[in-house]
């Protein structure tokens with residue numbers, strides 16, 4: 066292979082790597098990644114053009130109910146091993162300051178920020194990767210003890226945005242500039258702008274931003290004046306009651322729900338919790354699209370698993386009545402209901 070041809074990940078290598086994930090063949094997957102490095106493909110490209118899209122494809126297969134959670138977990142584990150092997154193979158030297166990379170409190174999608182952490186390491190930063198679900202107080206005390214140039218915070222689920230905001234504010238009080246990323250901030254980063262924080266769409270963009278401290282600190286203020294109406298706080302206070310009454314409503318209206326096994330009841334309670342949390346997050350950032358994108362996704366997931374779309378419509382209808390004194394939540398729910406009607 067010539068150096069020019071080796072600069073990118075060939076499509077057949079990508080297909081072969083996906084087969085390794087399908088077969089849960091950790092050693093073959095690692096070997097393929099190392100072979101690409103040996104053929105001259107830069108480590109950053111192996112991480113971003115092989116591991117990252119394959120991992121996203123894993124998610125699509127799970128969403129379509131083609132892959133079980135066990136298959137997804139096996140593939141994610143292999144991706145983690147491959148990332149470690151690629152970086153260990155290159156052994157990058159650290160020549161720049163320290164960057165701390167962490168997931169928001171309650172956020173278990175550690176693999177995407179791990180990719181960001183390793184790209185930063187490959188570009189010479191001294192990186193501390195704190196992994197999944199880091200409580201804000203622990204992150205802040207870590208930042209106090211270590212002189213960090215910047216902190217990169219990940220959020221994959223938009224329902225965690227209110228927590229993300231608290232965490233961003235806590236880091237700012239320590240005077241450490243923050244960059245955020247991940248699917249949770251919206252495909253175009255619009256909810257990061259709402260929270261008034263620097264956002265990067267991917268690892269290379271994050272690396273460029275971190276290298277430019279002025280740009281990192283020059284962010285317009287948050288646009289959250291709507292929070293003065295207290296709807297978000299009141300909604301969160303009613304979370305448990307909304308889940309209980311949503312389940313009672315489903316039992317009353319859908320006979321099959323009355324015969325659910327304990328595991329099915331748990332899954333339903335978890336879905337209702339997500340509905341309330343996504344609704345609260347949409348109210349927090351004052352953007353109904355956060356909720357409509359979620360209910361469309363949930364309806365698709367449930368339908369692909371044989372649950373009727375009505376199982377999503379019914380709780381939304383119930384919440385619209387229960388929350389009639391919450392004008393913003395009511396608007397968000399109305400748009401959510403319209404989205405799954407088509």
Ligand code: B12
Pocket residue numbers: 113116117118120121122123124125127128137141171172173174175176177178180181217218219220221222223244245246247248264265266267268271358359362
């Ligand atoms: C693996 C996985 C998990 C694993 C995570 C393991 C791990 N160690 O990371 C586990 C099993 C824990 C998990 C759990 C859940 N998951 Co999940 N998960 C995924 C999956 C399949 C892959 C994530 C991934 O690695 N993607 C590949 C990366 C590289 O892509 P990316 O996220 O877009 O990242 C790029 C950019 O966004 C950016 N970026 C990402 N992070 C950061 C951070 C910073 C600082 C910066 C600057 C940039 C940046 O750079 C990256 C590279 O360019 C995705 C599907 C998918 N398509 O991504 C679902 C997905 C994210 N999960 C989803 C869901 C719903 C869940 C659960 C709620 C499921 C459940 N019912 O319990 C839980 C929630 C757990 C929690 N509280 O966090 C949904 C979210 C849908 C939505 N509407 O929000 C997805 C999209 C699946 C799907 N197709 O429906 N999940």
